[in-house]
Amino acid sequence: MTLTRLPVAGAPKKPLAPLRKIAIEEHFMNPDAMHPEETFNPVEFARVSGLETEFVQVVMQRMKDLHHKRIEEMDAAGIDVSILSLTAAGIEGIADAGKAITAARKVNDALAETVARSRGRFLGFASLPLQDTDAALQELEHAIGELGLKGVMVNGYVQDPDKRIGHYLDEARFAPVWEAIAALKVPVYIHPRPSLPQVRETLYAQHAELAGATWGFAPETATHALRLVYSGLFDRHPELTVILGHLGETLPYFSWRIQRCFEFNPLGHQVNKRLQDYLCENFYITTSGNNFDQALICAILTMGADRIMFASDYPFEMSDDAARWIETAPISENDRRKIAYGNAEQLFGLR
């Protein structure tokens, strides 16, 4: 008789403890709080985001569920806590400031209730009516100070009443908001939204399939982040923390070239540090919707594992795909734990 298998003498009887996770970019929508013609028209959402309508229909159902299937999916993925945020374009997409103010208050109050009822499974990011900075300051105080939300979600540029104009957060009008955020010591998540119509009509003409999460969201959001850096925001407020999704919207990969070209061509802009330094000191990135070993390793080599947090980008992605990926990605166990939950615990004061 020939035996071909080795004896399993000391095999552990119990499986290893599963990797617990905190997920940082997990979206919901609140149709009750929003004005239907302002946002969440599924056909319009599909059109501007470059999505198939069938995909949007499923995503919208998953989006509205804050109880059953969502919790089941979290359990199956080993996600202890999800930090919930209003999906893009959210409050930022509302052209009318008055409507934005009302909607933000409703969304934040309802979110705080959902968090309170969740027995610790949910935390939340606040939405701000940035169309009116005084109102945004009030809402910030309410949402963070009174409701206990954990930071601010900003879905890209803030809509001007003129639909072809968007306001990026480096504009001077937002200076008091950044000051208040710095004082509160909470992070700001800058999430993609579709580029302005004139960009979609030109750069993505005949190529709606490229305008959204495939590609267009990344340069849109990376540019927003770079505008913050080169406006000197982080020199004025070195304690600010900005979070980017999708493993940094390409910035870790491109940071050397940006820095290099900026050094030769600053065109009147001056900042104190290298881009890589700002990425390491003022930014966190999440793994949302980018379960790619090579990109993760680039991000670790650029920013360090201390600056990366797990996210699944529910409901646009399957949480269990993201979970199985981070559980087996070719990185150290120490880095895996930091990314899965440790960095989030530290940043959001959950320990």
Ligand code: GRE
């Ligand atoms: C996201 O939240 O990342 C997202 C959208 C819209 C389409 C696809 C997608 O907001 O991943």
Ligand code: ZN
């Ligand atoms: Zn997202």
